[in-house]
Amino acid sequence: MRNFFKAILVSFLMAVLVLPLGAAERSTPEQAMAMVKSAVAYMGANGREKAFAAFNDPNGQFVKGDLYVMVYDMEGNNRAHGNNPKLIGKNLLEIKDANNVYIVKKFIEVAKTKGRGWVDYKWPNAVTKAIEDKSTYVEVVGDVLIGVGVYK
Numbered sequence: 001m002r003n004f005f006k007a008i009l010v011s012f013l014m015a016v017l018v019l020p021l022g023a024a025e026r027s028t029p030e031q032a033m034a035m036v037k038s039a040v041a042y043m044g045a046n047g048r049e050k051a052f053a054a055f056n057d058p059n060g061q062f063v064k065g066d067l068y069v070m071v072y073d074m075e076g077n078n079r080a081h082g083n084n085p086k087l088i089g090k091n092l093l094e095i096k097d098a099n100n101v102y103i104v105k106k107f108i109e110v111a112k113t114k115g116r117g118w119v120d121y122k123w124p125n126a127v128t129k130a131i132e133d134k135s136t137y138v139e140v141v142g143d144v145l146i147g148v149g150v151y152k
Contacts, residue, residue, distance in 0.1 A: 025066065072145050
């Protein structure tokens with residue numbers, strides 16, 4: 001009986017103390033949009049070269065928890081990526097998610113047709129590494145798009 005109460009107490013403490021910590025690590029759509037707006041302004045004020053360097057800095061202002069800036073040109077070439085520098089310079093037009101959604105093609109479609117908007121897909125979480133539902137807000141800036149995503 002005593003072990004039963006210990007198990008209940010441990011379960012309660014896990015639910016009260018640990019689960020909210022995981023939930024608090026998730027960024028919001030509003031934070032993603034704000035980071036895109038900040039990146040757009042930064043690029044406008046500092047130029048592409050300095051902006052791309054800032055976006056790629058894992059310790060800089062454009063990488064926070066599970067949020068990071070990524071930049072693609074309209075041909076699908078990655079120009080900046082705050083989470084995976086190995087992607088920079090690569091054409092990712094044909095990259096698909098777990099549901100066969102062409103992610104970068106969708107980014108470009110939204111950028112070209114609406115100028116800004118959200119794209120939903122499945123992607124490995126930068127923090128947990130688990131494949132999760134993700135939504136990325138993209139905004140066109142000249143001939144590139146800037147995006148930041150959140151996990152749902």
